[in-house]
Every structure is written in C-alpha cells, then in structure tokens.
Amino acid sequence: EPVDFLGNQDNVYKKIRSSSFPVRKLWYNIAKIAAVFLFILTLGSLFYYFHKTNHFFPEEFESVELLEKGRVVLPDGRIAEFETEQTRIQQSVSGNLTINSDTLKVDETKKGSEKISLTHVIVPYGKRSEIILTDGTKIWLNSGSQLSYPVKFTGNTREVYLSGEAFFYVESDPSKPFHVITADMKIRATGTRFNVTSYANDNQSQVVLLSGKVDAAKNKRFAGSMEMNPGERIVYSKTEENLKKDRVDVEHYASWIDGYLIFENEPVENIFKILERYYNKNILTEKLTGKPAFTGKLDLADDLGKVLNNIGFSASFSVECENDTFIIRP
Structure with a gap:
C-alpha cells in the first residue's frame, strides 16, 4: 500500500x-x-x-549635650576647644582662624587630598558663639548647635551647614547666593537677616525672615521653593514632610541674640526645652493641670531658678531645685 x-x-x-x-x-x-x-x-x-537629599549634610561628631567644652574641628583634623559662654570666632581670607584671642593657621585641604574640607564649630548646651566668615557674614550660633563651613567660598555659591539654631546676617553678594543647608531644608539668600532653627530632636524646622528676601525648600532633589518676605516664617513638619508659611512677630525668634526671650501663649514644655539648652540644666516636669502656656519676656541674664519662677507665677506651677535639677510641680 x-x-x-x-x-x-x-x-x-x-x-x-x-x-x-x-x-x-x-x-x-x-x-x-x-x-x-x-x-x-x-x-x-x-x-x-x-x-533623596539634594545636598549632603555633615555628620555630627557626637551628641552636643554630652560636651562640656565648645569645639572647633579644623579641616586637617585638629581640634581646638573653648570654655567661654560667649565665644567669638573669626575666619580670615589668609586662612587664619581666631578663637577669642587665640589664632590658628588652617589648612584648607586634608593631607593627601585636593578636596576642600570644612571647618566645624560645635557649641554645647550652656554656650553660644559669634562666627564671622571670610565674606563678612556674621552668624550667631545658639546652644546645642553645629555649623560647618569652608575656609573660603569657591564657585558660584556660598554654602554652610547647620544643625541647631543660628541667626544669620548675610553679607550682600547677588552674584554668589548664600545657602544654609540643614538636614530638612535649604535656605537661599543674597544679603539679608534671618533666623534658622533645626534641632535634630525637634518635630519641626523653621526659618524666620527679618529683612531682605530668601526662599526655602525641602532638602530634596528638585523640591519646589517658597519665597519669603520680611515678617514671614516657613515651617517644615518632619511628620507631614511639608512646608507651611505664616506671618509672625520676628522679635520673638531673634531676641535670643540680645539675651532675652519673648513668648506669646507658648506651651511651657516648649519653653523648658529651650531653657535646658541655654542654661545646660535639667528640668523635670511632674504632671501639670491642663496645658499651661506663658506670655511674656524672660531675661537670660537671670539665673534659671528666677526665670522658671517668673514663668510659674503666670502659668501656676512651683519650682524646686534638687541636686542641680529643677523640678516643676503643680
């Protein structure tokens, strides 16, 4: 087949x-x-x-509340310490750094590296510093803060890094904007006066503008910025991760550089945190009735006991001191 x-x-x-x-x-x-x-x-x-964070932020060397002396960490790794409550630090164009009356020669680069490094000023609790940069900008650095800056500003911008609180009086130079970079925010200015608060253990960071113009943005890539006019404040919420702007009495936020604090209906718990940093003392609070607040002016030249008693007279609490710790009782 x-x-x-x-x-x-x-x-x-x-x-x-x-x-x-x-x-x-x-x-x-x-x-x-x-x-x-x-x-x-x-x-x-x-x-x-x-x-992702747009600009790197220098790591803090150690917890500032554990330090007893202020420190200046130079680019070459050397450390200079200071004990004065009010310290004046000036950086010269020639590379010299003056701390009160002591002058140090600063090398701009680390050994074996051509990369320009930063000088770090670390101010512990109970101390403050005034810093003058090579461009003439003045910075008042508050207790528990760290400022990092280059010996000389190169390129088209002037950048410094802040953790804590500082008041800036920026020398005008429209061709070279001044940037303050915190872990959360980036503030841009040319010549102006403003206060920045950005403590790591606070729930928010903020910038308050006294004069001139600045803009602020989250420290993220391509984050949109918000412009500010004098009398305005921008607050960054760490929980909501957003920026909000409002109008404030700027004297309340800048008076600390003149030695006093002004509050308006401020919760006393927030005030205690500020005073702990300023005086380097512990304040323990027993359970208070309601949420007491304080309105008034505090003279920081007074000892902490007197300051707390002034608040207690208004907010109805008593103050006791035991073993150098202040206890707040109803």
Whole structure:
C-alpha cells in the first residue's frame, strides 16, 4: 500500500506546533513578570532619586549635650576647644582662624587630598558663639548647635551647614547666593537677616525672615521653593514632610541674640526645652493641670531658678531645685 508522505509530514508539523505552544506561553509569562519587575524597580529608583537629599549634610561628631567644652574641628583634623559662654570666632581670607584671642593657621585641604574640607564649630548646651566668615557674614550660633563651613567660598555659591539654631546676617553678594543647608531644608539668600532653627530632636524646622528676601525648600532633589518676605516664617513638619508659611512677630525668634526671650501663649514644655539648652540644666516636669502656656519676656541674664519662677507665677506651677535639677510641680 502506498505511503502518504505529504499527509504524514503535515501531521508531524501539527504535533510539533501543538507541543511547542506551552513552552512559548511559559516564556511569554516570564517576560511579562520581568517587565513588571523592571517597571517597579525603575519606579522605585526614580522615587529614591527625586526624594533623596539634594545636598549632603555633615555628620555630627557626637551628641552636643554630652560636651562640656565648645569645639572647633579644623579641616586637617585638629581640634581646638573653648570654655567661654560667649565665644567669638573669626575666619580670615589668609586662612587664619581666631578663637577669642587665640589664632590658628588652617589648612584648607586634608593631607593627601585636593578636596576642600570644612571647618566645624560645635557649641554645647550652656554656650553660644559669634562666627564671622571670610565674606563678612556674621552668624550667631545658639546652644546645642553645629555649623560647618569652608575656609573660603569657591564657585558660584556660598554654602554652610547647620544643625541647631543660628541667626544669620548675610553679607550682600547677588552674584554668589548664600545657602544654609540643614538636614530638612535649604535656605537661599543674597544679603539679608534671618533666623534658622533645626534641632535634630525637634518635630519641626523653621526659618524666620527679618529683612531682605530668601526662599526655602525641602532638602530634596528638585523640591519646589517658597519665597519669603520680611515678617514671614516657613515651617517644615518632619511628620507631614511639608512646608507651611505664616506671618509672625520676628522679635520673638531673634531676641535670643540680645539675651532675652519673648513668648506669646507658648506651651511651657516648649519653653523648658529651650531653657535646658541655654542654661545646660535639667528640668523635670511632674504632671501639670491642663496645658499651661506663658506670655511674656524672660531675661537670660537671670539665673534659671528666677526665670522658671517668673514663668510659674503666670502659668501656676512651683519650682524646686534638687541636686542641680529643677523640678516643676503643680
């Protein structure tokens, strides 16, 4: 009987096609999964890129509340200490750094590196410093704060890094904007006066403008900025991760450089935190009735006991001192 080779060839071809279909379907599913994974990976990378901190922030050397003396860490690693409550630090164009009456020669680069390094001023609780930079900008650094800056400003900007609180009187130079960078915010100015508060253990950071113009943004890549006019404040919420602007009495935020504090209906718990930093003393609070607040002016030349008693007279609490710790009782 003759063999139908053509018919057998068609049957074989159909069997091969039917047997290869599951394999092709498997590879198709694998390709789909890979494409979805690649999309998620790309999306995550973009999210990280756009939300990543735009400018690096120098690490704090150690917890400032544990320090008894102020420190200046030079670019070459040398450390100079100071014990004065009010310390004046001036950086000269020639590279000399003067701390009160002592002058040090500063090398701009670390040994074996051409990269320009930073000088770090660390002010512990109970002390404050006035810093004058090479461009003439004056900075008042409050208790429990760290400022990092280059010996000389190069390039098209002037950048400093702040953790804590500082008042800035920026020397005008429209061609070279002045940037204050904190862990949360980036503030840009040309010549102006403003106060920045950005303590690591606070729930918010803020900038208050006294004169001139600045703009502020989150310290993230491509973050939009908000312009400020004198008398305005921008607050960054660490929990909500957003910026809000309002009008304030600027004297309440800058008076500390003149030796006094002004509050208006401020919760006493917030005031105690400020006073602990300023006086380097512990304040323990027993359970107070309600949420007491204080309105008034405090003279920081007074001892802490007198300051707390002035608040207690208004907010209805008593003050006791035991083993150099102040205890607040109803």
